[in-house]
Amino acid sequence: MYDSNLSSSLQTVQRKLAILADAAKYDASCSSSGTAKRNSVGGKGIGSTEGSGICHSYAPDGRCISLLKILLTNFCTYDCLYCVNRVSSNVPRARFTVDEVVNLTLDFYRRNCIEGLFLSSGIIQSPDYTMEQVVEVARQLREVHDFRGYIHLKTIPDASPELLARAGLYADRLSINIELPTQEGLAALAPEKNGPAIRRMMGRLRVHIDDAKGAVQDQAKSSIISLPRSLKSRRATAPYFAPGGQSTQMIVGADAADDRTILSTSAALYSGFKMRRVYYSAFSPIPDASRHLPLVQPPLMREHRLYQADWLIRFYGFAHDEITAGGSGMLCLDTDPKLAWALANRAQFPVNINTAARHMLLRIPGLGVQSVQRILQARRMRLVRLEDLQRLHVPLQKVMPFVLLPNHQPGKTLDAASLPAQLTQLARPAPLQQALF
Secondary structure, three states: OOOHHHHHHHHHEEEEEEEHHHHHHHHHOOOOOOOOOOOOOOOOOOOOOOOOOOEEEEOOOOOEOEEEEEEEEEOOOOOOOOOOOOOOOOOOOEOOOOOHHHHHHHHHOOOOOEEEEEEEEEOOHHHHHHHHHHHHHHHHHHHHHHHEEEEEEEEOOOOOHHHHHHHHOOOEEEOOEEEOOOHHHHHHOOOOOHHHHHHHHHHHHHHHHHHHHHHHHHHHHOOOOOOOOOHHOOOOOOOOOOOOOEEEEEEOOOOOOOOHHHHHHHHHHHHHHOEEEEEEEEOOOOOOOOOOOOOOOOOOHHHHHHHHHHHHHHOOOOHHHHHHHOOOOOOOOOOHHHHHHHHHHHHOOOEEOOOOOOOHHHOOOOOOHHHHHHHHHOOOOOOHHHHHHHHHHOOOHHHHHEEEEEEEEHHHHHHHHOOHHHHHHOOOOOOOOOOOO
């Protein structure tokens, strides 16, 4: 009898896992980078945020990080038209208990299948009730089981500030989806979601994160080196609050917002809320879709170009409005945004590699942040020549029309009408977008 009950219980959990892991695939914002380093060296606790993984998420340095990515439940009281888990959707439903999520996380970790947990949820009963359940999972993992792996919690819109503050004590990263780039789009497709409330929650997260970082810095400045080690260990440690920061996600192509509007919203999120990442998710048609939604998905290349443009804003010093300076407000699908900008601003080229400022070197197509840093270091010693760029393994066919070197001048190449076509041919074939069903 005992074996029969255990088998039935396992089958139930496996069924829930199949449904709720599948339902979580629409959430892209689950990178596990940037958090504090923790491990279980010395037999303390379980888990680590330092190792490399096997699946799911990728850190900026290319490491593959494995996360158990699930929903607490796909029941939801909201009726967002673009969401497959909306209350009016005809999909199989399931709900984990807090203990089931905790046990699954620990069991998968002990089997070396995961390094952390990404937990989101549909809204059940109320935002506060749902958020309490999500926070309780993280609390038990940290306080009861001393879990030291990575935890990313998706916060619930309209949940109380007290619950938000508690979530940051246990999570490495917190996120709340802005969903759509404009308030008009949100009102049309997700009328139950409150755009100003989402931004207020982002603002509260920024305050908590800034306060925690400030406390760490103040503690480091006030550290008394001459204290005996035994006394130093008694000093209270600085507060811990979501050291991996906050992130968000926008759906692309569900409404009429153009790329200029999307990037403008992203730039405001980065500057106003110190967002760690803005993720872009190309809309995919869902079963029993509303007539207000597009019948076909946008090209996957559009999502890719938005990520490239986002990178230019964050690391290359571009303003969002200069990336989409054309009349259509859309990024070119055939050309990456940096090359498209360079071709539209040929008067600013060629750039002298040996005298140009860093911000201008970063605008040369084909040169990345690390390549520019190496060029700046090399030219302190001597003039950089064409063979030096070859040693950096930069794409010379893309770079050469835009640079001046002691042994290279582009001549009339930069002004040639055929240059855009030549450089576009160097790009990889466009990827095909796969269906989610």
